[in-house]
Amino acid sequence: MIRAVAFDVGETLVRDDRYWTSWADWLGAPRHTVAALVGAVVAQGRDNADALKLIRPGIDIATQYAAREAAGRGEYLDESDLYEDVRPALAALYAQGVRVVIAGNQTARAGELLRALDLPADVIATSGEWGTAKPSAEFFARVVDAAQTEPGETLYVGDHPANDIVPARSAGLRTAHLRRGPWGYLWADTAEAAAADWRIDSLHDLTQIVSGAG
Incomplete structure (x- = not known):
């Protein structure tokens, strides 16, 4: 039972649309590019956050997340x-x-x-x-x-x-x-x-x- x-x-x-489009806008990348890269890393069995690292090599995601929050452009549902x-x-x-x-x-x-x-x-x-x-x-x-x-x-x-x-x-x-x-x-x-x-x-x-x- x-x-x-x-x-x-x-x-x-x-x-997850809003989550990834907000990251695209923050990084100044086309939304379609981010969506496509998320799909690519998913197909490769990688962590989806790797898509952001492809756009901006060396990115500190936690630091950028905090910066988005501080700028009033943080996570939202x-x-x-x-x-x-x-x-x-x-x-x-x-x-x-x-x-x-x-x-x-x-x-x-x-x-x-x-x-x-x-x-x-x-x-x-x-x-x-x-x-x-x-x-x-x-x-x-x-x-x-x-x-x-x-x-x-x-x-x-x-x-x-x-x-x-x-x-x-x-x-x-x-x-x-x-x-x-x-x-x-x-x-x-x-x-x-x-x-x-x-x-x-x-x-x-x-x-x-x-x-x-x-």
């Missing part, structure tokens, strides 16, 4: 950044009586912004707040603690096979691979994605999974 559902954030709940199925799907799960956790590889600031959206969730946390990031086992131990259930009763939902599906399964959680965003589409047919307990195209599919009908 699934008693808790935990969600990745980027390209699972939130579109609002309702328009959510995928359309997020709020109704989370509300439906909440109504089913499962515990809803949001936990992904984001900054502490992103955690604040997500909580300000007042999503139907019991816990919203980020790697920046926890001090540990996916795909580490410690991150998924924190997810289980937040879920307040056994690992096998916790379903982790994400788009990134290597960061979400494989380490969550190794930690004993059930998994659902979401075919969404660059990672979700590009790696949908990999063995890592196929190892998920469920493969979904919409968060609405989760209500049937939780009820046992999926």
